[in-house]
Amino acid sequence: xxxxxxxxxxDQATWEDLVARFxxxxxxxxxxxxxxxxxxxxxxxxxxxxxxxxxDAIRDPERIxxxxxxxxxxxAARVGRRxxxxxxxxxxxPDTALPDPTAAVVDADFGRRVWRRLDLLGEPCRSLIRLYVxxxxxxxxxxxxxxxxxxxxxxxxRARCMARLRALVEEEVR
Amino acid sequence: xxxEYLLAALRMGAGADPVPEGVSAAARAVFGLRVPGGVPAGxxxxxxxxxxxxxxxxxxxxxxxxxxxxxxxxxxxxTAVVGERMEVAGQVSPAxxxxxxxxxxxxxxxxxxxxxxxxxxxVAGLPPGWVSVVCHRPGHPPVFTRWVHVRP
Numbered sequence: 001x002x003x004x005x006x007x008x009x010x011d012q013a014t015w016e017d018l019v020a021r022f023x024x025x026x027x028x029x030x031x032x033x034x035x036x037x038x039x040x041x042x043x044x045x046x047x048x049x050x051x052x053x054x055x056d057a058i059r060d061p062e063r064i065x066x067x068x069x070x071x072x073x074x075x076a077a078r079v080g081r082r083x084x085x086x087x088x089x090x091x092x093x094p095d096t097a098l099p100d101p102t103a104a105v106v107d108a109d110f111g112r113r114v115w116r117r118l119d120l121l122g123e124p125c126r127s128l129i130r131l132y133v134x135x136x137x138x139x140x141x142x143x144x145x146x147x148x149x150x151x152x153x154x155x156x157x158r159a160r161c162m163a164r165l166r167a168l169v170e171e172e173v174r
Numbered sequence: 175x176x177x178e179y180l181l182a183a184l185r186m187g188a189g190a191d192p193v194p195e196g197v198s199a200a201a202r203a204v205f206g207l208r209v210p211g212g213v214p215a216g217x218x219x220x221x222x223x224x225x226x227x228x229x230x231x232x233x234x235x236x237x238x239x240x241x242x243x244x245x246x247x248x249x250x251x252x253t254a255v256v257g258e259r260m261e262v263a264g265q266v267s268p269a270x271x272x273x274x275x276x277x278x279x280x281x282x283x284x285x286x287x288x289x290x291x292x293x294x295x296x297v298a299g300l301p302p303g304w305v306s307v308v309c310h311r312p313g314h315p316p317v318f319t320r321w322v323h324v325r326p
Contacts, residue, residue, distance in 0.1 A: 010205075012205055015202070015204075015205040016202055016205075019198060019201045019202050023193050023197065023198050023201050024186065024192065024193045025182065025186065026193075027191075027192075027193035027194075027197060028182035028183070028185045028186045028191075028193075029178060029179065029182040031182070031185060031191060032178045032179075032181035032182040032185060033178060037194065040197075041194070041196070041197050041200070042303060042304070042323065042325070044193075044197055044200075044201065045197070045200050045201065045204065045281060045303075045304060046304060046321065046323060048200075048201045048204040049204055049207070049281075049304055049306075049321040050320075050321070051204075052204055052205075052207055052208050052321075053214055053306075053318070053320050053321060054214075055208075069179075073176070073178055073179075075323075076178075078323070079323065082323070082325065100176070102175055102176060102179060103179060105175060105179050105180065105183050106179050106182045106183050106186065107183060107186065108183075108186040108187055108189070109187075110183045110187070111182075111183035111184050111185065111186045111187020111188070112187040113187075114180065114183055114184050114187060115184060115187050115188065118184070129184075132181070133181055133184045133185055133188065133190075134185075134188060134190050134191075136181075136185075136191075162177055162180070165180070166175055166177070166180060169175065169180065170175060
């Protein structure tokens, strides 16, 4: 199948509708990786370019949204590794046939419900996650100063707090 | 549930950091980058050392050779960022002939070159970021590489 054939299901209007519906989610995912605004813009643009080159791999238009979010996650991870100076293989591609179904949670309404669950966590989890979410580029040293915690404890504390939050959320969605 | 998705949902729920208009505009513009009737050239693992573009003593950021292939056509590309600009050189094999045209595209600008008798081509002065190469041959559908990310 040529690219021309594959795009019969995606015309200009459909494409713009996809942008309107999903670019905010894709941006949020890229920034959740702690990327700068420039790197996050590269990751999001990369996901759209992957759609151009892989449109024939997507048979179900209803799954394009999940595919875009999944692909943004892959591109953001790749851009993040490169920004840290790691060697990144271009051949390391996401499986375009298998969008991640859990990508559906990237949604503002779901996010507001998660904020309510976050309020159930005590300190320092509540403040730490709040800082981490609202300031994705903040370094552990900066968070340590804000919360008056040893810098070496930020990583483990954050992991523990996220695990508790995830358990609370999964309890709700079950 | 992936942690990044949870964090992204929280960010959206807070209404903080909305997507910049420039990012949305760039996303809309990508539709114009499709290659109607084109054949995608998939990546091929290759261990070719960087060639003439490798100048580690000058601080040039280069990324080695990337190879793509489709329908018997091989496109090798090598990128470098010199200062603030990207250079792209490469070779199409077998050599596509004097009537062929090689288009080196970024989301912002594309430049067209006639390949040499041996299929070589080179373009300079491009903005760093995403880049793709398209080989246009008379009587054949265009062959395009996947998009490659190039930053200093």
